[in-house]
Amino acid sequence: MSSSKVLVVLNGKGGVGKTTTAVNLAATLAEHYRVLLVDADPQGSATWWVERSSTAIGFDLTQETNPTFLAKLREVENYDMVVVDTPPALNSEALAAVVPAADYVVLPTPPAPMDLTALIETVRSAVVPAKVPHRVLLTKVDPRSLAEALEAQNTLMELGIPACNAFIRAYKAHERAALDGMTIAQWRGKNAREAEADYRRAADEIQRDWRN
Numbered sequence: 645m646s647s648s649k650v651l652v653v654l655n656g657k658g659g660v661g662k663t664t665t666a667v668n669l670a671a672t673l674a675e676h677y678r679v680l681l682v683d684a685d686p687q688g689s690a691t692w693w694v695e696r697s698s699t700a701i702g703f704d705l706t707q708e709t710n711p712t713f714l715a716k717l718r719e720v721e722n723y724d725m726v727v728v729d730t731p732p733a734l735n736s737e738a739l740a741a742v743v744p745a746a747d748y749v750v751l752p753t754p755p756a757p758m759d760l761t762a763l764i765e766t767v768r769s770a771v772v773p774a775k776v777p778h779r780v781l782l783t784k785v786d787p788r789s790l791a792e793a794l795e796a797q798n799t800l801m802e803l804g805i806p807a808c809n810a811f812i813r814a815y816k817a818h819e820r821a822a823l824d825g826m827t828i829a830q831w832r833g834k835n836a837r838e839a840e841a842d843y844r845r846a847a848d849e850i851q852r853d854w855r856n
Contacts, residue, residue: 696825
């Protein structure tokens with residue numbers, strides 16, 4: 645690749661699985677590409693996670709909230725992919741800089757109606773005006789009740805908002821992997837393989853979009 649492909653993980657709300665998505669997509673993509681994860685969230689959750697790691701996590705990390713730098717992410721050298729974990733604030737300068745610089749935006753959200761309503765507003769106000777390819781990724785889906793996720797996917801489809809067919813089920817494995825400074829692929833506890841499979845499906849789907 646002559647320049648880095650920039651994948652932005654975005655939601656105007658906190659607590660939706662944004663950092664979990666950024667870290668695990670970065671790790672999955674790093675199996676085939678040279679990946680830099682940019683922590684553009686002043687809370688620094690991705691940095692906290694990666695700094696806890698006692699093993700190689702597969703990708704490089706930098707913490708950067710400067711809008712001038714974020715606007716030029718495609719010019720970053722020595723990486724095939726740049727994954728960006730963004731701040732949960734739609735009016736932030738960082739977000740205004742990074743969305744137009746993106747090749748693709750992933751919008752993680754739980755399928756609950758309140759979360760979905762906020763997410764739809766985020767898509768309309770922050771993503772559509774920038775004309776950047778994007779997909780919603782449903783997160784924190786109850787593994788025992790997938791009906792809510794399917795309903796959410798149908799709602800998004802009716803509104804003309806693209807959504808991944810894959811979704812991320814809610815497992816304690818995600819929190820425990822983060823506490824241990826591991827990606828879900830590295831973690832070995834209960835439901836780890838199911839959780840890993842969810843992110844692999846999402847990563848495959850996103851990459852198919854790029855190739856089309």
